[in-house]
Amino acid sequence: MAGGKMSARQKMINLMYLVFIAMLALNMSKEVLSAFGFMNEKLVENNISTTEKNALAYDNLATKASEQPAKFGPLKAKADKVREYSSDFYSYLGDLKTKMISEIEDKNDYEVMDKTDWLDAYFFKGDGYTAEGQEFLDKINGYRTSVIQVLGTDSKFVPVLNSRFSTAEVKVSESEKSVPFLKARYEGFPMVASLTNFTQIQADIKNTESDIISDLLGGQLESEVSMSNYNGIVQLDKNAFYPGDKVTGSVVLGRYDPNLKPSRVELNGSKYDNFKDGSVVLDLRAGSVGEKDIKGTIYFMENGEEIPVPFKSTYSVISKPNAPVVSADKMNVVYRGLQNPISISLPGVPDKDIKASAPGLRKTGAGKYMMSPQGGTSVKISVNAKLADGNSINTSSTFRIKDIPAAMGTVRNQFGTVRMPKSGLANTPIGAGLPDFLFDLDLRVTSFKVKVPGQLAIVVNGTVLNAAAKKALAKARRGDMINIFDIKAVIKNNSYKIKKVLPVNIELTN
Template sequence: MAGGKETPRQKMIGMMYLVLTALLALQVSNTVLEKFIFINRSLEHTVSETNTGNSNLVSRIQKQVDESGNRKDDAAVLQTAREVRERTQQIIAELNQIKADLVQQTGGFGEDGVTPVNINDEEVLANLMINKKKGEELKAQLNDYAAFLQQKSGVKTDPIAYDGAEHPIFANDPNQKSKNFAELNFGQTPLVAGLATITQYETEVLMREQAALDELARKVGAEDVKFDRVVPMVLPNARVVAAGTKYTADMFIAASSSSITPDMYVNGKKLPVGPDGFGKVEFPASASSYDADGLAKQTYKAEIRVTLPGGRDTTYTNTIEYFVAKPVIQVQSASVQALYLQCGNELNVQVPALGTAYQPNFTADGASVLQGNKPGIVTLVPNAKNVKLNVSSGGTFIGSENFGVRLVPKPDIIPTDGGRELDQKQGIKAAQLGRIVMRADADASFKEFLPKDARFRVTGYTVYLARGNRPVANQKVNGPEVNLRQWAAQARPGDRIVIEVTEVKRMNFRDEVLDVPMGTKTFTLPINE
């Protein structure tokens, strides 16, 4: 049903009216009937308020038309509003006259001047509304009025009066659906309930009129956009300036209308519009090529679509030009131009031009990628001779950086006595045979760059006690350390301790143990007198 919005009070009264109407079928006492007096008075109060409000609405339309210069289209709207108000007053007057006739024919009002004498009289109401066909006449008047409103305002307006078979509530009720409008509303109905029913139809009339007048009011000044929100705007040439340089900007007034809700688009994509009327333009800036200065000229189409107060749609467009600066990728690392194979090469990759908008994501060809715990920190673990690091931010590709990959430098294998290095030229005495520790020292530069990947350990070698061209004794060792004290008694001057290192391991940054391809390294310690 098209009509004005019901207030909570109207909804409550309407609900009570329906409940009490249902109780009539139970042949209830005068106590219940007296409640209809309250319902009718409340409905009449609502009618009075709404009637005054609708008159004020026509006055506001008159004021709008006067302020707009009494233009032809606006004057036509005002004339239509006056016709609606006049027709409504005729309907309300007719309904009030029916109520007055019913009260007069049933004995008038009591001593208080507002309560009918015979509140439970049913004959007079039924005779007038059913037998004399006043009810069917009223139905036609009400529904003709609804059609009149729709024709004048363009607002879809449902009928006001229904027969039982058409009524939204009673259409499926076997006891009611066969009744016509008059029988449904006024048959076997006490006077006071009939009065409340007629007043209820007055509220239906006024609510529909209110909806029609609201629509007519919106049509006044249809070609006008009234700018009632004015704010100062500043467009700086740049938001970030270096110390000592000039800050330059254009300042102007921007105005908008609170009565219009615009739809805003960038390249056809709808934008969110805030309560202040500002659209939020946000998209990733990108370009496929740049000029010699590292800039790429780009444009986008801005559209603002508004429905003017009269219902006409209007679109304002502009092409906005901007420049995309080629982002410079800065890579900080212990060894920027080369990475080490199968090592955790930590890089700090930044794009200063993006500032706080930098939201990096990395992929790589020829390496696995481990994201760091801070923006821009990434660890590359190469598995090929060359690595290509791809940098994106917020889903937009920024660029790539290429790196060569170096093999991990082989460690120096050094025989020691657990502390100092053993002298392979000077040798040792037989009585000094004891603890030997084979140490694997990482390349100093590699260890400085990647200390977590520079952990080497000798894990396999064979040690011989050699005399002439043949071994006298030998021992296989799994680990860096061996004790040769048991050879001291059989060792002679001129013998040799020969060490053949066959296995070296490296622990990487993830504490994984990897083989180091060393081949076989041989060390000889002569035994002296």
């Protein structure tokens, strides 16, 4: 169209044609800008509606927590944290939007929001980011990490949060390399597109709150009516039988609720006040040999009225046991270096007439002993019981002796591989623990080694990174795996030497 010799009239026609095409492109661009603006308005309206619904849900949970603190108190504590983190992030985005369009007189004139220079200058500096751009990334990552910490890494919302608030690199097309999140989503975009994007993130925050609070409430209510809360209760016609007797009775379902407290209890014709965690705690004397009744009424308040729930059972008092009972309170082994509780008793025989002996065994109370294993792989406890008729019963039980298992290094009470930001690791104490171990041991870390990729391993005395370790950590990058190993730990007030503490790894999130 521009080649060859053309008349002045043809040149004018061609020029008008180009202007016409440019005008069409310009009009299409402004229509797109307006479409973004209208989408932003819809998102704003939706956020207002969701905020109101969330407020009602929070109020509902607060009411339930005040009425039934044991059931709903922990859920409210989680919800309050999620609400706090969400409010902070939502407000930050609102301030960012206000700042971005502050110089535009008509906030609804989306056709003038076609420039890219404000956000390009605010987020980017050369090939890197400004402090504001890095803050934006940190806000997204911090919100995601904080909410996951509240809910737990095993929560079903972890994949949702990782998806909604991802800052991973973006692959623009199949043939191109991945582009950093901030550049792919905000560099060179019209202002109105970024405005709508920020409002969409606010919508994600509100939807996340709504999903979590609904799940917390729904999960607790579902748990209350779940059949898993019911126990099969065996009701025998009597609780003692002679050889050859028929064992008769019935099995019924009973729901256990530790938070359901009666208004009053009558037991065997008298007022009874000993109840705890939803149960009437029986504390009676057996009396003479024979069959005894336990009967009474539990009263509960319902709609301002007392509802009586009667109960009745029987038990038998026997005169003479024929075998002693020896049991380990923790498990069928005893651990070297620890005080292992042992119970030794014989039904019908006073504690003063029972004698127990073994290497390392000492008595601490009626029927209660502590075992401190010595050498070897097993220990035998011998028991002599003197019966009321003057005869004696002698028996023994053998327990295996085991060493305390290897401990595991921890960061924020998490084992294995832990994901966290670099700034958090710098001041987070390194700990040690024994997951699923039956004894609660107070382990204290005395030293450890830290290895940053590309750096020499550094020895740290104490529980927190020293200056040299922090210097090495400063050179690490997102995705690097920091190895904490050769951890030394001791048991507080115990001379037993922990043989091994397994390492813990930290994957840096920024």
